[in-house]
Amino acid sequence: MNSAHWDAYRPTGYYDELMGDSGHPRTVARRAVNLLRQLDDGEVEARRAAAELVIREMGISFTVYSEGGNIDRAWPFDTIPRIISSKQWNLVSAGLVQRSRALNRFIDDVYNRQRIFAEGVVPAEIVLESSNYKPQCAGFSPRFGVWAHICGSDLVRDGNGHFYVLEDNLRVPSGVAYMLENREITKRVLPELFENYSILPVDDYPNRLYSTLASISPRQVKRPTVVVLTPGIYNSAYFEHAFLAQGMGAQLVEGSDLFVKDELVYMRTVEGPVRVDVIYRRIDDEFIDPDAFRADSQLGVPGLMAVWRAGNVAIANAPGSGVADDKVIYSYVPDMIRYYLKEEPLSRNVPTYRCMIEREREYVLNNLDKLVVKPANESGGYGLMIGPHASAATRAQFARLIEKHPRNYIAQPTLTLSTAPTYIDNRVEPRHLDLRPFILQGRDSWVTPGGLTRVAMKKGSLVVNSSQGGGSKDTWIVAQGNPKPRRTRS
Amino acid sequence: MTMLSRVAERLFWCARYLERAEGVARLCAAYNHLVLDIPKGHEPGWQILIHTLDVGDDYLNLHRSYNERGIFRFLIANPKQGSSIHFAISAVRENIRTTRDVLPEEAWEYINELYLYSQEMAERSIGRRNRFEYLERVITGCQMFNGLVLSTLPRDHAYRFIKLGSLLERADMATRVIDVGAAQIVNREMDDPTVEPLLWSNLLKSLSAIGAYRQAVGPLVNANEVIDFVFRELTLPRSVRFCLNGIHEELLALPDHHPTTHLINRLIVQVQEFNAEQMNFEQVHEFIDEFQLQLTEVSHRILHTWCRIT
Numbered sequence: 090m091n092s093a094h095w096d097a098y099r100p101t102g103y104y105d106e107l108m109g110d111s112g113h114p115r116t117v118a119r120r121a122v123n124l125l126r127q128l129d130d131g132e133v134e135a136r137r138a139a140a141e142l143v144i145r146e147m148g149i150s151f152t153v154y155s156e157g158g159n160i161d162r163a164w165p166f167d168t169i170p171r172i173i174s175s176k177q178w179n180l181v182s183a184g185l186v187q188r189s190r191a192l193n194r195f196i197d198d199v200y201n202r203q204r205i206f207a208e209g210v211v212p213a214e215i216v217l218e219s220s221n222y223k224p225q226c227a228g229f230s231p232r233f234g235v236w237a238h239i240c241g242s243d244l245v246r247d248g249n250g251h252f253y254v255l256e257d258n259l260r261v262p263s264g265v266a267y268m269l270e271n272r273e274i275t276k277r278v279l280p281e282l283f284e285n286y287s288i289l290p291v292d293d294y295p296n297r298l299y300s301t302l303a304s305i306s307p308r309q310v311k312r313p314t315v316v317v318l319t320p321g322i323y324n325s326a327y328f329e330h331a332f333l334a335q336g337m338g339a340q341l342v343e344g345s346d347l348f349v350k351d352e353l354v355y356m357r358t359v360e361g362p363v364r365v366d367v368i369y370r371r372i373d374d375e376f377i378d379p380d381a382f383r384a385d386s387q388l389g390v391p392g393l394m395a396v397w398r399a400g401n402v403a404i405a406n407a408p409g410s411g412v413a414d415d416k417v418i419y420s421y422v423p424d425m426i427r428y429y430l431k432e433e434p435l436s437r438n439v440p441t442y443r444c445m446i447e448r449e450r451e452y453v454l455n456n457l458d459k460l461v462v463k464p465a466n467e468s469g470g471y472g473l474m475i476g477p478h479a480s481a482a483t484r485a486q487f488a489r490l491i492e493k494h495p496r497n498y499i500a501q502p503t504l505t506l507s508t509a510p511t512y513i514d515n516r517v518e519p520r521h522l523d524l525r526p527f528i529l530q531g532r533d534s535w536v537t538p539g540g541l542t543r544v545a546m547k548k549g550s551l552v553v554n555s556s557q558g559g560g561s562k563d564t565w566i567v568a569q570g571n572p573k574p575r576r577t578r579s
Numbered sequence: 580m581t582m583l584s585r586v587a588e589r590l591f592w593c594a595r596y597l598e599r600a601e602g603v604a605r606l607c608a609a610y611n612h613l614v615l616d617i618p619k620g621h622e623p624g625w626q627i628l629i630h631t632l633d634v635g636d637d638y639l640n641l642h643r644s645y646n647e648r649g650i651f652r653f654l655i656a657n658p659k660q661g662s663s664i665h666f667a668i669s670a671v672r673e674n675i676r677t678t679r680d681v682l683p684e685e686a687w688e689y690i691n692e693l694y695l696y697s698q699e700m701a702e703r704s705i706g707r708r709n710r711f712e713y714l715e716r717v718i719t720g721c722q723m724f725n726g727l728v729l730s731t732l733p734r735d736h737a738y739r740f741i742k743l744g745s746l747l748e749r750a751d752m753a754t755r756v757i758d759v760g761a762a763q764i765v766n767r768e769m770d771d772p773t774v775e776p777l778l779w780s781n782l783l784k785s786l787s788a789i790g791a792y793r794q795a796v797g798p799l800v801n802a803n804e805v806i807d808f809v810f811r812e813l814t815l816p817r818s819v820r821f822c823l824n825g826i827h828e829e830l831l832a833l834p835d836h837h838p839t840t841h842l843i844n845r846l847i848v849q850v851q852e853f854n855a856e857q858m859n860f861e862q863v864h865e866f867i868d869e870f871q872l873q874l875t876e877v878s879h880r881i882l883h884t885w886c887r888i889t
Contacts, residue, residue, distance in 0.1 A: 145695065146688050146691060146692055314581075321677075322673075322676060322677055327676075331676075331677075331679050331680050332680075335679065335681075335684070339680075340583055340586075340680075341677075341680045343585065345585070346583050346584070346585055356581075357583065357584045357585070358581050358583055358584060359582045359583075359736050359740075359834075359886075360581070360582075360834060
């Protein structure tokens with residue numbers, strides 16, 4: 090019987106999303122866990138096989154770059170959902186909106202008046218000397234002063250279950266399509282779980298995204314032309330680009346589909362050129378316009394930046410938004426919130442040691458075995474060192490790197506990432522996870538109810554990135570106040 | 580509805596390759612039936628399949644001689660060759676991967692399923708034992724997709740370019756089916772008079788047209804009447820004439836269609852004036868060769884006019 094696996098389940102030393110220390114499910118998860126306990130091994134296997142089949146048939150895949158060419162991997166998915174109460178979530182959500190507002194004020198300030206430098210809240214040099222600062226963007230302010238229209242913030246929970254923001258991805262955050270597909274898979278393979286819960290729906294996202302993008306259109310027309318700009322089929326997130334374009338009824342364009350004429354952007358269509366109002370770009374700044382950035386880019390649109398600066402096309406996220414997507418800048422977010430919004434931060438930052446500051450660097454170098462060292466400006470979990478797991482040689486290597494390029498590194502205490510029950514070979518075992526909600530900001534702001542939960546499928550591992558063997562789970566935000574199971578006709 | 584030129588091009592190719600996979604599967608299945616129907620020692624050679632698809636050179640680059648296994652390996656399982664089912668379905672999938680945003684969501688699921696099947700089973704389906712089942716599943720998979728398109732896709736540009744691609748390929752394949760019959764008779768060493776009706780009725784079957792033929796023409800299957808029927812029958816969805824009319828109808832909805840519709844009109848006149856009675860099979864074969872070249876020209880014009888506007 091499978092319930093034996095659940096009886097033996099003990100999350101040790103970490104906050105577990107579904108199970109309390111006593112081995113009993115948390116209130117919000119009780120009904121789901123009780124139902125899952127009743128599934129015998131054959132049932133569990135059948136559901137897992139069903140999920141795999143759905144994933145294969147829906148063609149949910151992501152592309153991994155490898156030496157032998159690109160391969161499409163099916164999306165690794167664990168059927169046990171992660172469950173969070175809406176009461177808890179509302180606080181997190183408010184904190185994320187607040188961050189997004191402050192970060193956008195910051196980006197707008199950096200490219201314009203630079204008050205935050207003048208007032209000594211953030212040192213100018215760490216921003217202006219960063220490769221993420223794009224002088225091509227200075228002196229311009231997009232509609233509503235919003236630069237990062239779509240933000241994906243990574244959250245983790247510590248031993249007490251408190252949520253922490255680990256980083257804010259402001260360039261081209263991905264993962265939202267997988268969040269939506271995860272819900273689809275769960276609905277298909279574990280429909281009975283939904284009977285007893287009122288789970289906030291997530292499938293609204295493409296509409297919200299469209300409204301956000303439409304709100305920043307330079308032409309105030311009823312249905313502005315929105316396009317999704319993709320680098321193409323070989324991008325790891327291509328599946329998502331297509332998914333979102335379809336969800337919004339927008340054209341999925343590649344750079345060669347667009348051209349600039351007389352300070353306007355057009356796309357090439359069967360009927361002839363059509364003017365484009367809003368570009369949801371999923372390619373990096375460096376590649377969007379060979380005239381303004383990398384001249385060798387084949388992916389972009391020559392002359393695009395000039396049109397953007399003339400206010401004739403909106404780009405989301407705006408070029409230059411990445412200036413706030415940096416782990417050193419991250420450490421200043423609470424100060425930004427206080428400075429721009431005159432509010433106290435509603436979200437928690439992970440304590441961050443900045444190697445560029447001598448006192449903090451010394452602490453880092455003396456405590457390498459206890460800290461996680463991260464490059465300030467990389468994503469995807471590459472190039473980081475988890476001190477307690479690293480060899481002496483690796484630590485020495487990072488010590489040299491830090492001393493050579495202190496601005497490029499930060500360090501954080503190793504967090505005791507929360508766990509959730511995960512099927513591993515038909516057994517239920519705790520695995521570490523994080524959460525990436527998406528925050529939309531245009532005329533209004535909105536946060537996905539939940540987000541993409543990523544799971545480190547290897548025992549004890551803290552690396553959740555899909556490019557490095559991570560999996561994912563459906564994430565439920567469950568409305569409280571409906572504790573009674575719905576009665577079903579017998 | 581706006582349609583990107585690049586997307587139009589991919590849909591066009593997607594539809595062509597899907598139709599090609601189905602057409603090759605239909606042709607192989609029909610020819611198989613024919614071979615099984617004919618007494619041992621009188622069977623027609625398999626290489627006719629290769630010749631009618633105009634892939635003789637490619638075949639001989641890979642295989643030393645024409646033999647049943649080699650030919651089916653080539654037509655079913657070859658991953659690189661434009662007329663193999665395996666390749667055609669991969670090409671459909673690649674084109675849908677990059678256009679799925681303009682198609683019904685199930686389009687990708689259907690094609691993905693067909694792709695997985697056609698890829699996994701190809702090698703095992705070269706031999707006679709599994710061949711029929713494979714060919715039938717491929718045909719059914721293609722039909723499912725076409726049914727989805729027919730019953731769900733709005734009649735806008737996406738539908739239009741799919742239809743253009745399908746009909747062009749289908750018209751081309753219909754001429755090749757006739758070519759198989761004509762070539763068979765020309766090259767024939769078979770002297771058995773019972774073989775010819777078998778040949779033509781199997782070819783009609785490959786177009787799902789045997790029933791329609793019996794009703795429209797009569798129960799006796801005769802070469803000239805089959806050829807006329809496949810070229811000119813207005814009500815038959817796989818006839819050349821029907822395909823050309825459909826192409827013409829879709830072109831009218833596109834801007835700057837005149838040079839292309841002009842060419843289609845010329846082809847329609849050729850088909851109308853075509854009369855198998857007055858030709859020998861050599862002449863039919865030459866007519867078909869010339870006709871296929873003109874269909875290729877239509878394809879070029881479509882791609883040039885609407886898919887690569889610069």
